Amino acid sequence: MKKKWVLFLALVIALFTGAMMTGTTAQAASDDSLAQVQKKGTLVMGTSPDYPPYEFQATVHGKTKVVGMDVAVGEKIAKDLGVKLEVKSMSFDSLLVALQTGKVDMVISGMNPTPARKKNVDFTHTYYQGGYSIVINKADKGIYKNKDSFKGKTIGAQTGSTMYNESKKQTTDTTVKGMTSVSDLILGLQSHKLQGVAMEKPSAEAYVSNNKELASIPSDFDLSASDTSASAAFKKGSTSLVNAANKSVDQIKNQNLVNKDYLPAAGKYLKTNTVNTSMLHYWKAFLKGVEYTLIITVCSVFFGFILGVLLALARMAQGGPLMTGLRWLATAYVEFIRGTPMMVQVMFVYFGLGLVVNLPALMSGIIAISLNSGAYVAEYIRGGINSVDKGQTEAARSLGMSRGYTMRYVVLPQALKNIWPSLGNEFITLIKDSSIVSIIGVSELIFQSNIVRSDTYRGVAPIAVIMVLYFILTFTASRILNFFERRMQHD
Amino acid sequence: MTKPIIEVKSLAKNFGDNVVLKDITEQVDPGQVIVVIGPSGGGKSTFLRCLNLLETPTSGEVDFNGENLTTLDPKRVNELREQMGMVFQNFNLFPNMTVLENIKLAPMKVKAVDDAAATKRAHELLKQVNLDDHADAFPSSLSGGQAQRVAIARALAMDPKVMLFDEPTSALDPEMVGEVLNVMKELANQGMTMVVVTHEMGFAKSVADRVWFMADGFIQENNTPESFFSDPQTERAQDFLSKILM
Ligand SMILES: Nc1ncnc2c1ncn2[C@@H]1O[C@H](COP(=O)(O)OP(=O)(O)O)[C@@H](O)[C@H]1O
Ligand SMILES: [Mg+2]
Numbered sequence: 001m002k003k004k005w006v007l008f009l010a011l012v013i014a015l016f017t018g019a020m021m022t023g024t025t026a027q028a029a030s031d032d033s034l035a036q037v038q039k040k041g042t043l044v045m046g047t048s049p050d051y052p053p054y055e056f057q058a059t060v061h062g063k064t065k066v067v068g069m070d071v072a073v074g075e076k077i078a079k080d081l082g083v084k085l086e087v088k089s090m091s092f093d094s095l096l097v098a099l100q101t102g103k104v105d106m107v108i109s110g111m112n113p114t115p116a117r118k119k120n121v122d123f124t125h126t127y128y129q130g131g132y133s134i135v136i137n138k139a140d141k142g143i144y145k146n147k148d149s150f151k152g153k154t155i156g157a158q159t160g161s162t163m164y165n166e167s168k169k170q171t172t173d174t175t176v177k178g179m180t181s182v183s184d185l186i187l188g189l190q191s192h193k194l195q196g197v198a199m200e201k202p203s204a205e206a207y208v209s210n211n212k213e214l215a216s217i218p219s220d221f222d223l224s225a226s227d228t229s230a231s232a233a234f235k236k237g238s239t240s241l242v243n244a245a246n247k248s249v250d251q252i253k254n255q256n257l258v259n260k261d262y263l264p265a266a267g268k269y270l271k272t273n274t275v276n277t278s279m280l281h282y283w284k285a286f287l288k289g290v291e292y293t294l295i296i297t298v299c300s301v302f303f304g305f306i307l308g309v310l311l312a313l314a315r316m317a318q319g320g321p322l323m324t325g326l327r328w329l330a331t332a333y334v335e336f337i338r339g340t341p342m343m344v345q346v347m348f349v350y351f352g353l354g355l356v357v358n359l360p361a362l363m364s365g366i367i368a369i370s371l372n373s374g375a376y377v378a379e380y381i382r383g384g385i386n387s388v389d390k391g392q393t394e395a396a397r398s399l400g401m402s403r404g405y406t407m408r409y410v411v412l413p414q415a416l417k418n419i420w421p422s423l424g425n426e427f428i429t430l431i432k433d434s435s436i437v438s439i440i441g442v443s444e445l446i447f448q449s450n451i452v453r454s455d456t457y458r459g460v461a462p463i464a465v466i467m468v469l470y471f472i473l474t475f476t477a478s479r480i481l482n483f484f485e486r487r488m489q490h491d
Numbered sequence: 492m493t494k495p496i497i498e499v500k501s502l503a504k505n506f507g508d509n510v511v512l513k514d515i516t517e518q519v520d521p522g523q524v525i526v527v528i529g530p531s532g533g534g535k536s537t538f539l540r541c542l543n544l545l546e547t548p549t550s551g552e553v554d555f556n557g558e559n560l561t562t563l564d565p566k567r568v569n570e571l572r573e574q575m576g577m578v579f580q581n582f583n584l585f586p587n588m589t590v591l592e593n594i595k596l597a598p599m600k601v602k603a604v605d606d607a608a609a610t611k612r613a614h615e616l617l618k619q620v621n622l623d624d625h626a627d628a629f630p631s632s633l634s635g636g637q638a639q640r641v642a643i644a645r646a647l648a649m650d651p652k653v654m655l656f657d658e659p660t661s662a663l664d665p666e667m668v669g670e671v672l673n674v675m676k677e678l679a680n681q682g683m684t685m686v687v688v689t690h691e692m693g694f695a696k697s698v699a700d701r702v703w704f705m706a707d708g709f710i711q712e713n714n715t716p717e718s719f720f721s722d723p724q725t726e727r728a729q730d731f732l733s734k735i736l737m
Binding site: 389392395400401403405410413 | 543596597600646655
């Protein structure tokens with residue numbers, strides 16, 4: 001049902017990394033996918049948990065975990081394979097890339113086995129045949145009947161999803177607005193920016209049963225089976241694994257397990273979720289977000305600073321061809337990093353580098369942000385070094401201090417003092433920019449707030465909470481930095 | 492006959508097209524005080540900076556204690572620089588360090604002197620320049636005269652064999668010139684070898700062993716202070732003296 005451009009991105013990254021490492025394509029010939037999973041003892045499932053009742057976050061005994069009918073399907077497959085299931089959350093956009101780069105073994109995320117996707121990954125049989133509904137405000141119930149009632153109005157759908165494409169194709173005079181997350185779409189509906197939201201029937205029902213303001217109407221879209229069915233996806237060429245999974249999927253289908261067991265079980269989580277939707281109830285989730293945001297920021301500032309110093313020194317290297325080469329490299333690096341979006345860098349480190357070494361998302365995020373920050377810090381430091389009077393260097397050299405000692409003991413301390421405010425700003429910027437790693441599923445503040453939002457069906461409150469939290473973080477940080485700045489002002 | 496401590500042979504220096512030093516051959520004997528005078532822009536600073544290789548000569552050589560600095564590796568140059576203290580017009584104290592730290596830094600980092608010994612030596616030097624009560628002050632709180640005396644103490648902390656002074660009193664208010672010159676005189680009396688670029692003719696007359704008059708990239712005249720001031724040999728020097736002694 002979702003995303004198309006992810007295929008393109010996946011392709012680009014696969015091509016890119018394929019060029020770097022040979023043998024990625026050889027896997028199709030010798031398929032040991034099943035044996036590998038069994039050897040590992042775990043089956044890693046990727047999913048985007050913002051799509052109840054397929055998959056969503058629920059608080060179970062004080063712990064947040066991913067639940068939903070897809071997780072039940074994944075558990076069944078893992079159990080039948082005799083291995084443990086490990087669920088990895090990430091944005092829907094990232095799922096297929098994660099599959100192709102080996103971050104996950106399997107993707108179950110309410111995904112339709114469309115022909116386009118089939119070119120890039122292998123699907124199991126269908127484990128669930130859904131359909132589409134349109135969610136509307138209950139007050140409008142008399143006005144809208146189906147997809148054709150929205151002439152001159154706006155309906156929403158998840159960006160790049162099948163619903164989105166079909167809504168565009170199969171409506172006339174209707175504006176179709178795409179947003180990434182369903183909870184945002186519902187928010188748009190409730191604030192009357194949208195008159196309807198097209199989504200899968202079970203999702204629609206979950207939303208309607210949890211929110212008295214909403215109602216659902218049939219979509220009457222003309223759809224092929226592959227557009228409304230859900231399958232598990234595996235890496236292209238892992239036939240043995242797909243065949244094994246198909247045994248489980250067939251059982252699920254034959255015994256009607258989804259409707260009989262999985263959906264009702266998922267519904268229970270949904271019900272418990274609506275009991276207590278106060279933000280205070282979720283303090284643990286927010287605290288975790290703060291914790292991760294701080295971990296990412298502090299680590300990235302630390303490593304970014306070291307990298308920045310090295311880059312700045314390399315950019316000022318003088319001497320033979322070696323030094324010229326070093327300078328050229330450092331300059332190219334700084335220009336390149338500053339000329340590409342941090343989001344792309346984060347994705348590249350996680351997925352691209354992930355082909356060579358399997359880095360956890362948190363570490364990938366820290367690496368990517370450090371690499372990014374280093375380039376900016378390098379420029380501050382270079383400016384800081386240039387701002388130190390040349391007489392300082394001359395005095396130090398005339399005392400017999402080497403170039404290195406002069407830099408380390410005389411120039412750098414003064415340079416750092418001069419650029420302390422800029423470095424402080426960089427730190428504060430990083431507190432905010434670290435939110436980018438939410439796309440690879442690191443539980444920092446934005447990610448946690450999205451979880452709380454899909455958990456509580458409350459659109460604005462979690463955003464307000466993290467806004468305040470971000471402000472507290474940045475404000476405290478700037479107070480602390482000011483304190484140190486004043487302490488350095490003795491001359 | 493004593494061996495010269497500094498020998499300059501056919502030294503030339505240009506910055507791009509600007510030929511600053513044309514052909515200088517001179518020598519400094521141990522214990523000598525040389526005063527270099529001459530018109531502004533004549534290359535005096537450049538010459539002084541060539542002596543400790545802060546400026547790389549374009550051609551010619553500078554020998555220190557018999558070693559040709561221009562052909563040595565950087566490490567050896569650093570070692571020889573320790574033996575040539577330098578005092579700058581603008582003091583160039585390290586603003587982020589106290590007076591004491593300014594003095595201790597190089598001995599501790601370069602010579603690996605331990606903290607106690609470096610501190611002890613720093614206090615001795617501060618006493619010598621009459622500033623021991625300012626040991627914990629930061630440079631920004633010092634007057635120009637005090638700052639320059641700290642700079643002298645800092646250079647002395649490396650136990651140099653030669654001291655180079657580049658217009659040490661030019662940036663000072665007139666009432667502070669005396670305190671700095673007194674410290675320098677004291678140093679000369681103790682037998683320190685010194686090369687001093689200055690416009691203080693009184694200092695040149697009373698302290699210098701030789702006066703080098705520098706203009707247009709040459710040492711135009713190398714003379715005793717008595718003869719130089721009473722009976723300058725070159726027209727260039729006569730001209731210069733008539734302008735400043737009026
Ligand atoms: N680093 C430099 N780069 C280019 N030109 C310089 C540099 N240092 C000095 N000069 C030039 O060399 C000439 C002599 O300067 P300087 O040695 O400072 O003379 P003085 O100390 O006698 O006033 C001046 O023309 C000055 O512009
Ligand atoms: Mg000068």
